[in-house]
Amino acid sequence: xxxxxxxxxxxxxxxxxxxxxxxxxxxxxxxxxxxxxxxxxxxxxxxxxxxxxxxxxxxxxxxxxxxxxxxxxxxxxxxxxxxxxxxxxxxxxxxxxxxxxxxxxxxxxxxxxxxxxxxxxxxxxxxxxxxxxxxxxxxxxxxxxxxxxxxxxxxxxxxxxxxxxxxxxxxxxxxxxxxxxxxxxxxxxxxxxxxxxxxxxxxxxxxxxxxxxxxxxxxxxxxxxxxxxxxxxxxxxxxxxxxxxxxxxxxxxxxxxxxxxxxxxxxxxxxxxxxxxxxxxxxxxxxxxxxxxxxxxxxxxxxxxxxxxxxxxxxxxxxxxxxxxxxxxxxxxxxxxxxxxxxxxxxxxxxxxxxxxxxxxxxxxxxxxxxxxxxxxxxxxxxxxxxxxxxxxxxxxxxxxxxxxxxxxxxxxxxxxxxxxxxxxxxxxxxxxxxxxxxxxxxxxxxxxxxxxxxxxxxxxxxxxxxxxxxxxxxxxxxxxxxxxxxxxxxxxxxxxxxxxxxxxxxxxxxxxxxxxxxxxxxxxxxxxxxxxxxxxxxxxxxxxxxxxxxxxxxxxxxxxxxxxxxxxxxxxxxxxxxxxxxxxxxxxxxxxxxxxxxxxxxxxxxxxxx
Amino acid sequence: xxxxxxxxxxxxxxxxxxxxxxxxxxxxxxxxxxxxxxxxxxxxxxxxxxxxxxxxxxxxxxxxxxxxxxxxxxxxxxxxxxxxxxxxxxxxxxxxxxxxxxxxxxxxxxxxxxxxxxxxxxxxxxxxxxxxxxxxxxxxxxxxxxxxxxxxxxxxxxxxxxxxxxxxxxxxxxxxxxxxxxxxxxxxxxxxxxxxxxxxxxxxxxxxxxxxxxxxxxxxxxxxxxxxxxxxxxxxxxxxxxxxxxxxxxxxxxxxxxxxxxxxxxxxxxxxxxxxxxxxxxxxxxxxxxxxxxxxxxxxxxxxxxxxxxxxxxxxxxxxxxxxxxxxxxxxxxxxxxxxxxxxxxxxx
Numbered sequence: 036x037x038x039x040x041x042x043x044x045x046x047x048x049x050x051x052x053x054x055x056x057x058x059x060x061x062x063x064x065x066x067x068x069x070x071x072x073x074x075x076x077x078x079x080x081x082x083x084x085x086x087x088x089x090x091x092x093x094x095x096x097x098x099x100x101x102x103x104x105x106x107x108x109x110x111x112x113x114x115x116x117x118x119x120x121x122x123x124x125x126x127x128x129x130x131x132x133x134x135x136x137x138x139x140x141x142x143x144x145x146x147x148x149x150x151x152x153x154x155x156x157x158x159x160x161x162x163x164x165x166x167x168x169x170x171x172x173x174x175x176x177x178x179x180x181x182x183x184x185x186x187x188x189x190x191x192x193x194x195x196x197x198x199x200x201x202x203x204x205x206x207x208x209x210x211x212x213x214x215x216x217x218x219x220x221x222x223x224x225x226x227x228x229x230x231x232x233x234x235x236x237x238x239x240x241x242x243x244x245x246x247x248x249x250x251x252x253x254x255x256x257x258x259x260x261x262x263x264x265x266x267x268x269x270x271x272x273x274x275x276x277x278x279x280x281x282x283x284x285x286x287x288x289x290x291x292x293x294x295x296x297x298x299x300x301x302x303x304x305x306x307x308x309x310x311x312x313x314x315x316x317x318x319x320x321x322x323x324x325x326x327x328x329x330x331x332x333x334x335x336x337x338x339x340x341x342x343x344x345x346x347x348x349x350x351x352x353x354x355x356x357x358x359x360x361x362x363x364x365x366x367x368x369x370x371x372x373x374x375x376x377x378x379x380x381x382x383x384x385x386x387x388x389x390x391x392x393x394x395x396x397x398x399x400x401x402x403x404x405x406x407x408x409x410x411x412x413x414x415x416x417x418x419x420x421x422x423x424x425x426x427x428x429x430x431x432x433x434x435x436x437x438x439x440x441x442x443x444x445x446x447x448x449x450x451x452x453x454x455x456x457x458x459x460x461x462x463x464x465x466x467x468x469x470x471x472x473x474x475x476x477x478x479x480x481x482x483x484x485x486x487x488x489x490x491x492x493x494x495x496x497x498x499x500x501x502x503x504x505x506x507x508x509x510x511x512x513x514x515x516x517x518x519x520x521x522x523x524x525x526x527x528x529x530x531x532x533x534x535x536x537x538x539x540x541x542x543x544x545x546x547x548x549x550x551x552x553x554x555x556x557x558x559x560x561x562x563x564x565x566x567x568x569x570x571x572x573x574x575x576x577x578x579x580x581x582x583x584x585x586x587x588x589x590x591x592x593x594x595x596x597x598x599x600x601x602x603x604x605x606x607x608x609x610x611x612x613x614x615x616x617x618x619x620x621x622x623x624x625x626x627x628x629x630x631x632x633x634x635x636x637x638x639x640x641x642x643x644x645x646x
Numbered sequence: 647x648x649x650x651x652x653x654x655x656x657x658x659x660x661x662x663x664x665x666x667x668x669x670x671x672x673x674x675x676x677x678x679x680x681x682x683x684x685x686x687x688x689x690x691x692x693x694x695x696x697x698x699x700x701x702x703x704x705x706x707x708x709x710x711x712x713x714x715x716x717x718x719x720x721x722x723x724x725x726x727x728x729x730x731x732x733x734x735x736x737x738x739x740x741x742x743x744x745x746x747x748x749x750x751x752x753x754x755x756x757x758x759x760x761x762x763x764x765x766x767x768x769x770x771x772x773x774x775x776x777x778x779x780x781x782x783x784x785x786x787x788x789x790x791x792x793x794x795x796x797x798x799x800x801x802x803x804x805x806x807x808x809x810x811x812x813x814x815x816x817x818x819x820x821x822x823x824x825x826x827x828x829x830x831x832x833x834x835x836x837x838x839x840x841x842x843x844x845x846x847x848x849x850x851x852x853x854x855x856x857x858x859x860x861x862x863x864x865x866x867x868x869x870x871x872x873x874x875x876x877x878x879x880x881x882x883x884x885x886x887x888x889x890x891x892x893x894x895x896x897x898x899x900x901x902x903x904x905x906x907x908x909x910x911x912x913x914x915x916x917x918x919x920x921x922x923x924x925x926x927x928x929x930x931x932x933x934x935x936x937x938x939x940x941x942x943x944x945x946x947x948x949x950x951x952x953x954x955x956x957x958x959x960x961x962x963x964x965x966x967x968x969x970x971x972x973x974x975x976x977x978x979x980x981x982x983x984x985x986x987x988x989x990x991x992x993x994x995x
Contacts, residue, residue: 139659139980146979150957527685528661528980531958559712559728559757560777560807560822560853564872565959568905568937590805595756595777598805601823604851 068093070114084554087525089118135220141479142529144222147194148483149532155187155486156539181236184490188230191483195223212272212290212302213265224253225456225476229468229487232460236491242429243421244342247298250418254297258449262411264293268302281309288391292409295398296419300335300350303395307332310388323382330374331392334399339363341426360426371399398423413438413445414454435461452476465495469515478519482536485512502542513540517547524551534569549578557586560598580606587611650988653954655981656700660684662976664716664962668723670737674698676966678974679723680982681713682706692716692725694739697974700982707741709733715761716962717772724772726761730754732774732784734792747784747794754780760809760819765831767814773797775806775819781829797835810857812864820854826869826879839884843869844877846901847894856909860930868932870907876944878929888929891944902950905937908961915970915987916943916951933973935960941975941985953985 070076070093080092094113136144162180196217231238231245238245254265271290281287287306294302311317312325340351341360352367354360375396383389397405401423410416417438421428428434438461447454452475459467465488472481489496499512506514516536523533533551537544552575555566563586570579583606591599603611664681671677676697683690690712693703711729718724723735730749735741747753760775765783772784779800786792800806806821812828820826825842829835845852852872859867865881868890878888891902916931929946939956941963954960956977963975971987 139657142980143657146958531978564853564906565937571905594802595779595805596802597779597800597824598777598802598822601805601851601853604823 066118068116068118070116072112072114084117084556087120089120091116091118136222142526144194145479145523145529146532148191148479149535151187151190152483152486152539153535155183158183181234181490184486185230185234188226188234188487192223192226192230195220195226212268212275212306219253219256221253221256221451221453222476222480224249224256224453225472225480226484227252228453228456228460229484233487233492234490239429241342243426244340247418247421250297250414251299253453254415256451256453257412257414258447258451258454260449261447264297264299264411264415267293267411275309280311282311282385282388282391285387288387288394289409291391292394292398292405293411293415295335295395296406296409296423297415298418298422300338301348303335304332304350307335312388321384323379324385324388327374327379327383327392328388331395334367334371334374335395337367338399339367357427364426368400371396375400407444410445413441413447414457416441416445431461431463435463465492465498469511473515478515478522481515482519485515507543509540509542513542513544516540517543520547530555531565531569534573538573545573545575548573549575552578553581555582557582557589560586580608584608584611591615651953651986653983653985655977655983657981658682658695658701659980661978661980662961662982663713665974665976665982666716666718666723666964667966667968667972667974668694668718668737669720669967672696672704676968676972677704678982679716679718680976681709681716681725683712690727692723692733692735695982697972697984700984705739705741707733707735707739707744714757714759715774717761717763719763719770722763722770724761724763726754726758726774726776728757730756730758730776730778732758732761732772732794734772734784745786745792747792753782753794754778759807762810762817764811765814765817769814771814773809773811773817775809775821777805777807777822778802779804779806781806781809781819783831797829797831808854808857808869810859810867812859812867816864818857818859818867820857820869820871822853823851825851826854826857826867828867828881828884839881841879841884841887843871843875843879844887844889844892845871845875846873846889846892849873849875849893853906855907858911858932860912863930866929868910868912868929870910870934872906874901874903874905874907874936876902876907876910876932876934878932878946888946890929890932890946891934891950900949902934902942902944902952903936903938903940907934907936908959909963910934911963911965913943913965913970915965916945933963933965935963935975939978941973953987954983956983 068091070091072093072095075096076093077096078092078094080094082090084090092113092115097112227249231242231249235245254263257263267286268290271284271286274284274286275281278284287309291303291306294306307328310325310328312321312328318325336350338351339360340353341357342353343355345351345353352363354363375393380389380393394405394409398409398419403424406419406423407416410419420437420441425433425437428437438458452471455471455475456468459465459471468488469481469485472484485499489499500510502508502510509517517540520533520536520540523529523536530551534548537548537551540547552566552570555562557563563582566582567579570576570582583602587599587602587606587608589599590596590602600612600615603615658680661683662680663683666679668677668679674696678695678697678700680693680695680700681690682693690709691703691706692709692713694705695703707725709725709727710731711727713725714728715726716724718737721737723737723739725733725735727733727749730753732747732753733744734746735744749755754774754776756776756778758774758776760781761772763770763772765771765773766785770785773781774784774794775781779798779802780796781798781800782794782796784792784794804821804824806819808820809817810819811817815831816829818826818828825840827837828839830838842851843854852875854869854871856870857867867879868876869879869887870876874891874893876889876891878890880886880888893901893904911933913931913933916933931943931945933941933943933953935941937959939954939958939960940952941954941956941960943951943953945951953973954975958978960983961976961978963973966972966974973985973987975983975985977983
């Protein structure tokens with residue numbers, strides 16, 4: 036096995052492999068191949084077939100002429116062995132994805148994204164053609180572009196959901212805090228994050244609220260080991276079944292504070308109703324207490340939100356414009372203050388209730404200490420700033436500054452791909468975004484997310500499309516697409532969708548497509564026909580002729596003369612067909628007694644006459 | 647015109663090569679048989695599936711190599727493979743009582759794509775035609791013994807791709823570059839008529855992928871092959887095949903597809919749009935599936951009616967004989983599609 040030449044010698048040098056003791060590089064695995072060819076093996080040919088298959092042809096010395104007098108004895112003079120080198124390692128998903136999504140599901144996503152990708156590319160080409168012809172940059176068309184990308188994004192986003200995991204029948208237990216929904220995947224979380232920040236222009240004015248919604252869906256994925264609001268609530272839910280007096284448990288109040296700080300208002304109101312003072316036999320004794328709890332619940336449910344609408348079941352008072360929101364916020368804060376200063380607190384008997392409710396009120400007033408104590412992860416603190424402290428933060432610079440502050444207040448060691456991704460997005464660094472996608476989510480994600488990054492971002496557009504000499508003169512976009520296409524080609528179920536991606540690579544794509552098609556096995560006629568169909572679609576006439584000729588020779592040599600002739604006819608291979616016709620004429624002329632054999636040959640000649 | 651049809655796509659892991667309706671009913675409704683191949687493990691199976699949930703197999707029968715043909719008779723399910731073996735399973739789907747004819751010098755060597763049931767006195771004889779140029783008739787099956795009789799040894803001079811019984815003593819075959827042949831067993835197991843077929847302008851010859859013969863008009867075959875070619879062959883005029891669809895043919899409507907037509911079947915559900923003068927010379931509507939993802943109904947001198955246009959190839963389909971409005975198809979991208987057609991499927995305008 037050749038090692039790396041140490042002095043940068045000439046290309047093609049074979050360098051002996053020497054394993055030094057104490058070498059840092061581990062020895063490569065050695066596989067034994069059983070080929071069944073009697074020694075001595077005179078020649079060995081090695082070549083890669085489709086995907087991870089290595090074909091090793093072992094040939095013994097040629098049998099001398101006339102030595103085969105025994106005829107029927109089967110001695111293996113040569114054998115071709117296929118070695119499957121695959122198994123484990125780089126699949127189409129990255130580290131995070133492979134744990135959550137199994138292979139068949141990933142392939143389903145890959146299949147489904149092909150039509151969306153192809154449509155977007157054809158629209159891009161149409162726009163480029165129109166622009167080239169008219170020579171005037173069309174502003175309206177460019178403005179529409181983000182809508183096409185949004186459509187593409189929504190189509191692919193819908194593939195990433197997991198509708199099967201939703202239980203068909205859900206009996207609403209009144210004591211559930213967190214409803215059963217479809218299990219979220221980090222792939223979908225990261226896709227939505229990119230869509231929110233890069234594509235959806237309608238969202239620009241209420242981006243913070245949209246981020247709060249995103250966090251509500253995907254909080255459970257932020258970290259595996261550390262605490263999150265979601266984990267706090269699920270732990271409390273487990274305890275809830277056995278709790279007699281809910282309001283005595285500090286986890287109850289912690290859960291309430293946590294849910295309020297990230298804006299899960301419906302959960303807060305629901306949980307407040309678990310309070311003991313609502314029970315019918317307690318109502319008379321704890322009237323004031325109950326009144327306070329109810330008052331807080333009402334305040335929570337009328338919190339002003341800077342957004343046009345809310346999904347059903349969610350709480351809050353929606354304000355469409357800034358002046359409306361400021362007015363509503365002032366009024367609401369005034370009500371919170373009034374409650375905080377009221378005299379009823381003295382009459383409230385239960386210490387924990389008093390402290391817990393006051394904590395909630397301080398959160399609603401935007402007290403940073405309470406918010407920091409209530410949240411567990413810096414992303415949650417980040418979201419709580421949008422709700423309670425700085426609801427008008429728009430613009431990446433402001434958000435990035437805020438994010439840095441939150442990271443300082445709540446440093447975290449276990450970072451999932453999502454946190455890294457968000458860091459890259461907020462620091463307006465497309466390189467970091469792509470690097471995170473590659474590391475955590477794999478080549479599928481990178482290839483398809485590049486379209487989202489370039490939707491409205493000139494810098495990203497330029498960075499991805501400039502041709503770089505250090506990678507052979509191709510652009511980064513093409514490089515990532517080629518990597519993804521290679522992953523597709525390595526699996527015999529997905530190689531047929533690789534041409535869509537290869538054809539969008541302007542430099543190397545077509546060349547690699549030709550190589551891919553020529554490497555497909557020709558033993559199975561159906562597969563050959565599928566390969567030829569791809570050749571036809573991409574107008575690769577010489578490739579299809581070559582494949583047909585190879586197929587013809589294969590079938591002819593293995594005794595299927597009719598099929599062999601058919602392939603030669605399809606390839607218009609006059610040379611070989613003439614040679615065959617000559618051979619058969621001679622056969623008919625010789626003393627062949629078998630009438631049926633004559634009939635067969637004449638059938639074949641009849642077929643040949645249609646060249 | 648309101649479209650009442652519904653199409654459901656069910657993901658099914660690994661390559662679904664062939665799919666057929668089973669004549670028996672299961673506890674949850676209709677049953678399907680699907681030939682499935684897993685390239686990573688190099689294993690092939692016949693799966694028994696329920697229409698309501700085709701993603702999970704109820705039982706499965708392992709095969710020695712990839713299935714190349716699948717056919718159901720009222721009591722037996724048969725599968726032929728790429729190595730040349732034939733496997734017969736009784737309709738109770740009891741995998742222990744499966745009978746097989748192994749590949750080899752006595753049977754086939756190489757893929758067997760022509761497979762049909764219907765010959766012989768009881769209609770339970772199977773014809774197999776392979777790419778090695780051999781044709782066999784297999785009788786028995788169900789009682790544990792099968793006998794394969796060689797009808798023809800082509801010595802590789804022709805490669806057969808399709809076969810279909812017409813009557814207990816006659817069957818049709820088609821192959822690569824040799825057109826279609828009509829065999830009559832009463833005349834010494836030989837080809838009595840053959841036809842090159844009509845392949846469209848600029849195309850000399852093609853590969854026949856599928857043949858169907860209508861049970862009530864046994865002298866007419868419909869043939870589907872490469873380059874989107876579909877033609878009908880009426881034995882009363884054996885050298886004048888009737889083109890139904892093809893690239894560059896004059897006089898026919900726009901070709902329904904330009905790539906391989908994998909399967910054709912006569913469609914009982916679609917009423918012929920010309921009921922009044924439905925003389926016996928008119929070819930009945932034919933359903934086809936193709937490599938470019940089209941499932942359509944083709945009729946002579948009419949515009950084809952596209953039922954499905956998929957982004958991936960449709961490798962196989964079957965019409966439910968008990969309920970011809972239902973069609974199941976095998977899609978390239980690891981899924982099975984079930985199409986339930988509405989009441990009116992006549993072509994509009």
